[in-house]
Amino acid sequence: MTLMTKIMGAAAAVALTAGAALAEPALIFDLGGKFDKSFNEAAFNGATRWAGEHGKSFREIELQSEAQREQALRRFAEAGANPIVMTGFAFGNVLSEVAPDYPDTKFAIIDMVVDQPNVRSVVFNEHEGSYLVGMMAAKASKTGTVGFIGGMDIPLIRKFACGYVQGVKAVNPNATVIQNMTGTTPAAWNDPVKGSELTKAQISQGADVVYAAAGGTGVGVLQTAADEGILSIGVDSNQNYMHPGKVLTSMMKRVDNAVYDAMNDGDDLDMGIYVMGVANGGIDYALDRHNEKLVTIDMKHDVNNAKDAISAGSLVVHDYMSDNTCPVE
Amino acid sequence: MDKMPQWADVVLIPLISLLLAAILSALVILAIGENPWAAFKLMVEGALMRSAGWGYTLYYATNFIFTGLAVAVAFHARLFNIGGEGQAMLGGLGVALACLYVPWPHWSLAILGASVGAALFGALWALIPAYLQAKRGSHIVITTIMFNFIAAALLNYVLVNILRPVGAMDPATAKFPEATHLPTFRDMFSTADNIMFRGAPANVTFFLALAACLVVWVLIWRTRLGYELRAFGHSESAAQYAGISPVKITVIAMLISGALAGMMSVNTTMGESERLILNSTEGAGFIGIAVALMGRSHPFGVLLAALLFGFLYQGGAELALWTTIPRELIVVIQALVILFTGALDNMVRMPLEKLFLAMRKGDA
Numbered sequence: 303m304t305l306m307t308k309i310m311g312a313a314a315a316v317a318l319t320a321g322a323a324l325a326e327p328a329l330i331f332d333l334g335g336k337f338d339k340s341f342n343e344a345a346f347n348g349a350t351r352w353a354g355e356h357g358k359s360f361r362e363i364e365l366q367s368e369a370q371r372e373q374a375l376r377r378f379a380e381a382g383a384n385p386i387v388m389t390g391f392a393f394g395n396v397l398s399e400v401a402p403d404y405p406d407t408k409f410a411i412i413d414m415v416v417d418q419p420n421v422r423s424v425v426f427n428e429h430e431g432s433y434l435v436g437m438m439a440a441k442a443s444k445t446g447t448v449g450f451i452g453g454m455d456i457p458l459i460r461k462f463a464c465g466y467v468q469g470v471k472a473v474n475p476n477a478t479v480i481q482n483m484t485g486t487t488p489a490a491w492n493d494p495v496k497g498s499e500l501t502k503a504q505i506s507q508g509a510d511v512v513y514a515a516a517g518g519t520g521v522g523v524l525q526t527a528a529d530e531g532i533l534s535i536g537v538d539s540n541q542n543y544m545h546p547g548k549v550l551t552s553m554m555k556r557v558d559n560a561v562y563d564a565m566n567d568g569d570d571l572d573m574g575i576y577v578m579g580v581a582n583g584g585i586d587y588a589l590d591r592h593n594e595k596l597v598t599i600d601m602k603h604d605v606n607n608a609k610d611a612i613s614a615g616s617l618v619v620h621d622y623m624s625d626n627t628c629p630v631e
Numbered sequence: 632m633d634k635m636p637q638w639a640d641v642v643l644i645p646l647i648s649l650l651l652a653a654i655l656s657a658l659v660i661l662a663i664g665e666n667p668w669a670a671f672k673l674m675v676e677g678a679l680m681r682s683a684g685w686g687y688t689l690y691y692a693t694n695f696i697f698t699g700l701a702v703a704v705a706f707h708a709r710l711f712n713i714g715g716e717g718q719a720m721l722g723g724l725g726v727a728l729a730c731l732y733v734p735w736p737h738w739s740l741a742i743l744g745a746s747v748g749a750a751l752f753g754a755l756w757a758l759i760p761a762y763l764q765a766k767r768g769s770h771i772v773i774t775t776i777m778f779n780f781i782a783a784a785l786l787n788y789v790l791v792n793i794l795r796p797v798g799a800m801d802p803a804t805a806k807f808p809e810a811t812h813l814p815t816f817r818d819m820f821s822t823a824d825n826i827m828f829r830g831a832p833a834n835v836t837f838f839l840a841l842a843a844c845l846v847v848w849v850l851i852w853r854t855r856l857g858y859e860l861r862a863f864g865h866s867e868s869a870a871q872y873a874g875i876s877p878v879k880i881t882v883i884a885m886l887i888s889g890a891l892a893g894m895m896s897v898n899t900t901m902g903e904s905e906r907l908i909l910n911s912t913e914g915a916g917f918i919g920i921a922v923a924l925m926g927r928s929h930p931f932g933v934l935l936a937a938l939l940f941g942f943l944y945q946g947g948a949e950l951a952l953w954t955t956i957p958r959e960l961i962v963v964i965q966a967l968v969i970l971f972t973g974a975l976d977n978m979v980r981m982p983l984e985k986l987f988l989a990m991r992k993g994d995a
Contacts, residue, residue, distance in 0.1 A: 333910075363951050364958050367913050369832055369903055370948055373687060376830040377952055391800050395906075400830070455791075456800040486791040487802060487909060626797070 348558030427579030429465030436469020453516035494522025677949025686831020692941030698919025714775025716916025717782030722893025725752030753893015761885030
């Protein structure tokens with residue numbers, strides 16, 4: 303009898319939490335999953351930081367299938383979750399259809415622009431950060447050849463590559479940049495073995511600094527660079543700690559800040575396009591105890607000058623996605 | 632005389648298998664500190680107690696009906712087609728080409744055209760393994776599973792290099808034109824003041840799947856071709872002696888099987904995403920094997936098994952939404968059901984057969 307009441311009570315509790323209106327925010331991870339050491343994990347960290355600082359909780363789901371995108375959005379919206387934050391450009395199509403059905407719910411999407419009155423679109427100026435680490439790569443290189451390894455071959459990653467090349471050429475116009483993409487499918491985000499092979503190929507062509515903009519594939523790039531005694535550059539999160547003294551720097555894209563801000567603003571979330579760049583701290587290069595010996599005073603001076611110039615608007619880095627071309631190769 | 636009555640084979644064995652899977656799943660959920668009864672209730676409420684839940688359950692079931700029928704038809708000729716996944720992928724390409732490049736005036740014509748496209752592409756993808764099996768004796772299990780990988784690579788190439796709109800990031804085609812959008816259950820069953828199936832992807836393709844069940848039943852048990860197919864499946868040499876060409880039957884069975892698997896894409900590509908995406912099949916081709924095994928290769932059994940798996944998929948999504956049960960564990964629960972109903976069939980069957988034999992001896 304007591305066991306039965308206990309079970310019924312628990313069932314009722316679950317049913318209640320499932321149905322009751324919750325004012326707590328929700329976070330939807332893309333198919334890559336929560337713990338990818340990069341993009342999605344940064345979002346999770348931002349949400350956890352918000353929850354910890356404010357003593358609140360948030361709902362989350364890792365998707366299993368494409369059909370669940372719309373389902374997760376609608377179910378959270380119907381349950382009263384607000385705001386609903388999602389990571390990744392793949393939500394763009396679905397969100398533009400779902401958002402008008404829930405005018406009182408606020409949505410935030412990262413890495414994509416969705417033109418709806420109740421959506422905040424957070425996009426990052428990755429080309430600016432890539433420009434900065436490109437300058438550092440050119441300064442650290444002794445051979446005059448540096449490498450770039452992208453994940454999936456999409457315009458977003460070409461935007462990284464283009465900014466990087468511009469930064470390299472700004473320091474050394476004669477430098478050679480070897481560019482490789484890991485693949486053309488989402489599997490390219492998580493293929494460290496291929497990342498390692500590409501790194502070896504680039505080293506054999508003379509590269510002595512390699513920039514990985516490839517999600518989980520970058521783990522293999524950084525590992526091989528460290529093994530072979532060349533320098534590497536991490537991406538999205540600060541990855542300097544992964545191989546202390548071997549990672550020159552990391553191009554930080556503060557997805558965690560974007561998620562934190564969205565949850566913090568809660569119902570007062572501003573709508574519209576929200577650009578995070580060097581100027582507002584959304585994009586930066588990483589400097590910590592793991593790489594301080596690698597970053598010379600001269601390097602730091604020049605990069606900080608460029609940072610100020612970008613913030614002030616006197617230096618404009620070309621954005622590949624604005625016209626799908628890159629002025630330098 | 633059979634070892635046990637028909638009803639035991641069709642009803643009792645699947646039920647016992649399900650019960651075993653449920654008990655094991657409950658233990659797994661208990662082990663991570665959640666309440667299995669509450670989880671089960673949540674699955675039932677989310678999948679069957681709301682019209683939107685039904686909308687998802689039936690959407691998944693539609694996929695599984697097509698792929699289940701595909702495996703079942705081939706299995707009647709004792710051909711084990713595990714290439715449903717690849718055939719469905721190619722079927723998606725057929726749907727996309729039909730929807731993008733033909734100016735359809737109305738969805739009813741478009742669904743016919745897209746079904747033909749899907750069936751044609753799916754059947755063509757099954758034709759090569761079928762030919763290799765019939766003429767060269769290359770085992771169909773090996774070739775069909777290898778063709779899944781070729782299909783994935785081919786689709787990847789076509790989407791990334793040919794069909795992707797300029798500047799888009801997703802490896803996907805452009806959105807299909809408005810006229811090809813299929814009516815969803817919401818459009819069909821909602822009244823002005825009572826919106827049903829809100830946001831659910833179930834669409835008119837479900838009825839196409841029901842029709843496919845009927846057609847397959849007629850084909851297998853009421854036509855000459857179906858008789859030849861079953862005769863060939865029971866004994867190749869006897870069929871040959873009766874004047875049935877093994878080459879012809881192998882190829883035809885695989886063509887029908889591939890066409891059915893391909894038609895799954897009408898549901899996912901035309902009905903749900905309304906554009907062709909890279910990962911539209913999501914393993915439904917493999918689930919079809921379990922569905923056919925559990926449904927005893929009978930269209931009605933396939934329908935019931937597909938509904939069960941649709942429930943598991945939608946219920947699993949509800950668990951992911953409202954509990955802290957991680958998604959990997961939800962896959963474990965789904966896998967347990969497949970394991971018990973498909974792979975471990977004999978574990979339940981053999982003791983049960985012994986039991987029935989013993990009972991019969993007791994009677995005599």
